[in-house]
Amino acid sequence: QITLRESGPTLVKPTQTLTLTCTFSGFSLSTSGEGVGWVRQAPGKAPEWLALIYWNDDKRYRPSMKNRLTISKDTSRNQVVLTLTNMDPVDTGTYYCTHEGRFKVGMNMVRGLLVDSYYYSMDVWGKGTTVTVSS
Amino acid sequence: DIVMTQSPLSLPVTPGEPASISCRSSQSLLHRSGHNYLNWYLQKPGQSPQLLIYLGSNRASGVPDRFSGSGSGTDFTLKISRVEAEDVGVYYCMQALQTLITFGQGTRLEIK
Numbered sequence: 573q574i575t576l577r578e579s580g581p582t583l584v585k586p587t588q589t590l591t592l593t594c595t596f597s598g599f600s601l602s603t604s605g606e607g608v609g610w611v612r613q614a615p616g617k618a619p620e621w622l623a624l625i626y627w628n629d630d631k632r633y634r635p636s637m638k639n640r641l642t643i644s645k646d647t648s649r650n651q652v653v654l655t656l657t658n659m660d661p662v663d664t665g666t667y668y669c670t671h672e673g674r675f676k677v678g679m680n681m682v683r684g685l686l687v688d689s690y691y692y693s694m695d696v697w698g699k700g701t702t703v704t705v706s707s
Numbered sequence: 708d709i710v711m712t713q714s715p716l717s718l719p720v721t722p723g724e725p726a727s728i729s730c731r732s733s734q735s736l737l738h739r740s741g742h743n744y745l746n747w748y749l750q751k752p753g754q755s756p757q758l759l760i761y762l763g764s765n766r767a768s769g770v771p772d773r774f775s776g777s778g779s780g781t782d783f784t785l786k787i788s789r790v791e792a793e794d795v796g797v798y799y800c801m802q803a804l805q806t807l808i809t810f811g812q813g814t815r816l817e818i819k
Contacts, residue, residue: 618799619756621808632806668755675761677740691738691762693746693803697755 574598576608576669576698583704584659590703594652594669601627601647607672607692608652610643613700614665624672625652661705670694709734709802713811721819726787728814730800735780736763744804747776747785750813751796759798760785792818 580592592610599606609624623643624632633641642655656663673695680689710733720726736743743763748756758767760776763783773788787794795818800811 618810618812619801620810635807673758673761675765677742677762689740691740691742691744691803693744693758693761694801694808695758695761695767697757700755 574671574696576671576696578667578669578698578701580667580701580703582702583706585707586660586705588659590654590656590659590663592654592656592667592669592701592703594654594698596650596652596669596671599671600650601625601645601652603627605674605690605692608645609670609672609694610652610654611668611670611694611697612663612665613668614662617665619668622656622667623654626672659705664703664705666700666702668700669698671696708807709736709805709809711800711802711809711811713798713800713814716812716814718814718816719819720787720790720816722792723789726790726794726816728785728798728800728816730778730783730785730811732781732783732802734804736783736802736804737780738804743779743783744802745776745778745783746801746803747774748799748801749794749796750799751793754796756799790816790818 576596607626610622611619613619625643640657672692675691677691678689712731714729736745745763747760750756764776797813
C-alpha cells in the first residue's frame with residue numbers, strides 16, 4: 573500500500589523560503605519508473621501542479637514558477653523535498669505530495685526491441701499540509 | 708497551456724439518480740499511443756483528491772463500477788449511473804498530455 577505524508581511549517585512570512593518534506597512508503601524512488609510530485613490548492617480553488625521528480629533524477633517544474641521551485645530526493649530516507657522561495661500571500665494553500673502511478677498502455681518498438689509503453693499520472697495523494705503566508 | 712473547462716460547476720442530484728459532468732480541453736488530449744491523457748478525480752469534503760478514472764475511460768483500482776468515463780479528443784464525460792450519498796464532493800478533470808498538468812475548475816456534486 574502506497575502512502576505519502578507531507579510535513580513542514582504551517583506559517584511562513586512573505587519573502588521567506590518554504591521547505592516541505594514528503595515521506596513515503598510502499599515504493600522506492602530507486603525503482604525504475606517511480607516518481608513523486610507536488611500539487612497545491614488555494615482555498616476554494618482547483619489543484620495546481622508544481623513539480624515532479626523521477627527515479628532517475630529527471631525533474632519537471634511548473635514553467636511560471638521554475639525560478640522559485642526546487643525538488644530533490646533522498647532515496648535512502650524515502651523522502652522528497654520541495655523548496656519554494658520568495659513566498660507571497662498568494663502561495664497560501666494546501667500542499668500535496670503525489671505518487672506517479674504507472675499504467676501500461678501498450679508496446680513500442682525501441683531499437684528493434686518490443687518494450688512496454690506506460691502512462692504515468694498521479695494516482696495516490698497525501699493528506700496535504702496547509703501553509704499560510706502572512707507577516 | 709491546455710485549458711480545461713468543466714460544466715456544470717454545481718450539480719444537485721437526488722440519490723439513486725444518474726449524474727453527468729462534462730469536461731472540455733482547449734487542445735486534443737489524444738496521444739500518439741491512441742489513448743486520451745485525461746483523468747478524473749473526486750475530492751470529498753476535507754480530503755485530498757482521489758483518482759477515479761485514468762486515460763479517459765479506465766476505472767482506477769477500487770472505484771465502483773457506477774462511475775464511467777468516456778470521450779475523446781477535446782470532449783469528455785464522467786457519468787455516475789446511480790448517485791449515492793458518499794459521492795458528494797468536487798470532481799476535477801485533469802489533462803496529462805503536456806508536462807504542465809492542468810485541472811478543470813471543478814464540479815461540486817451535492818445531494819438534493
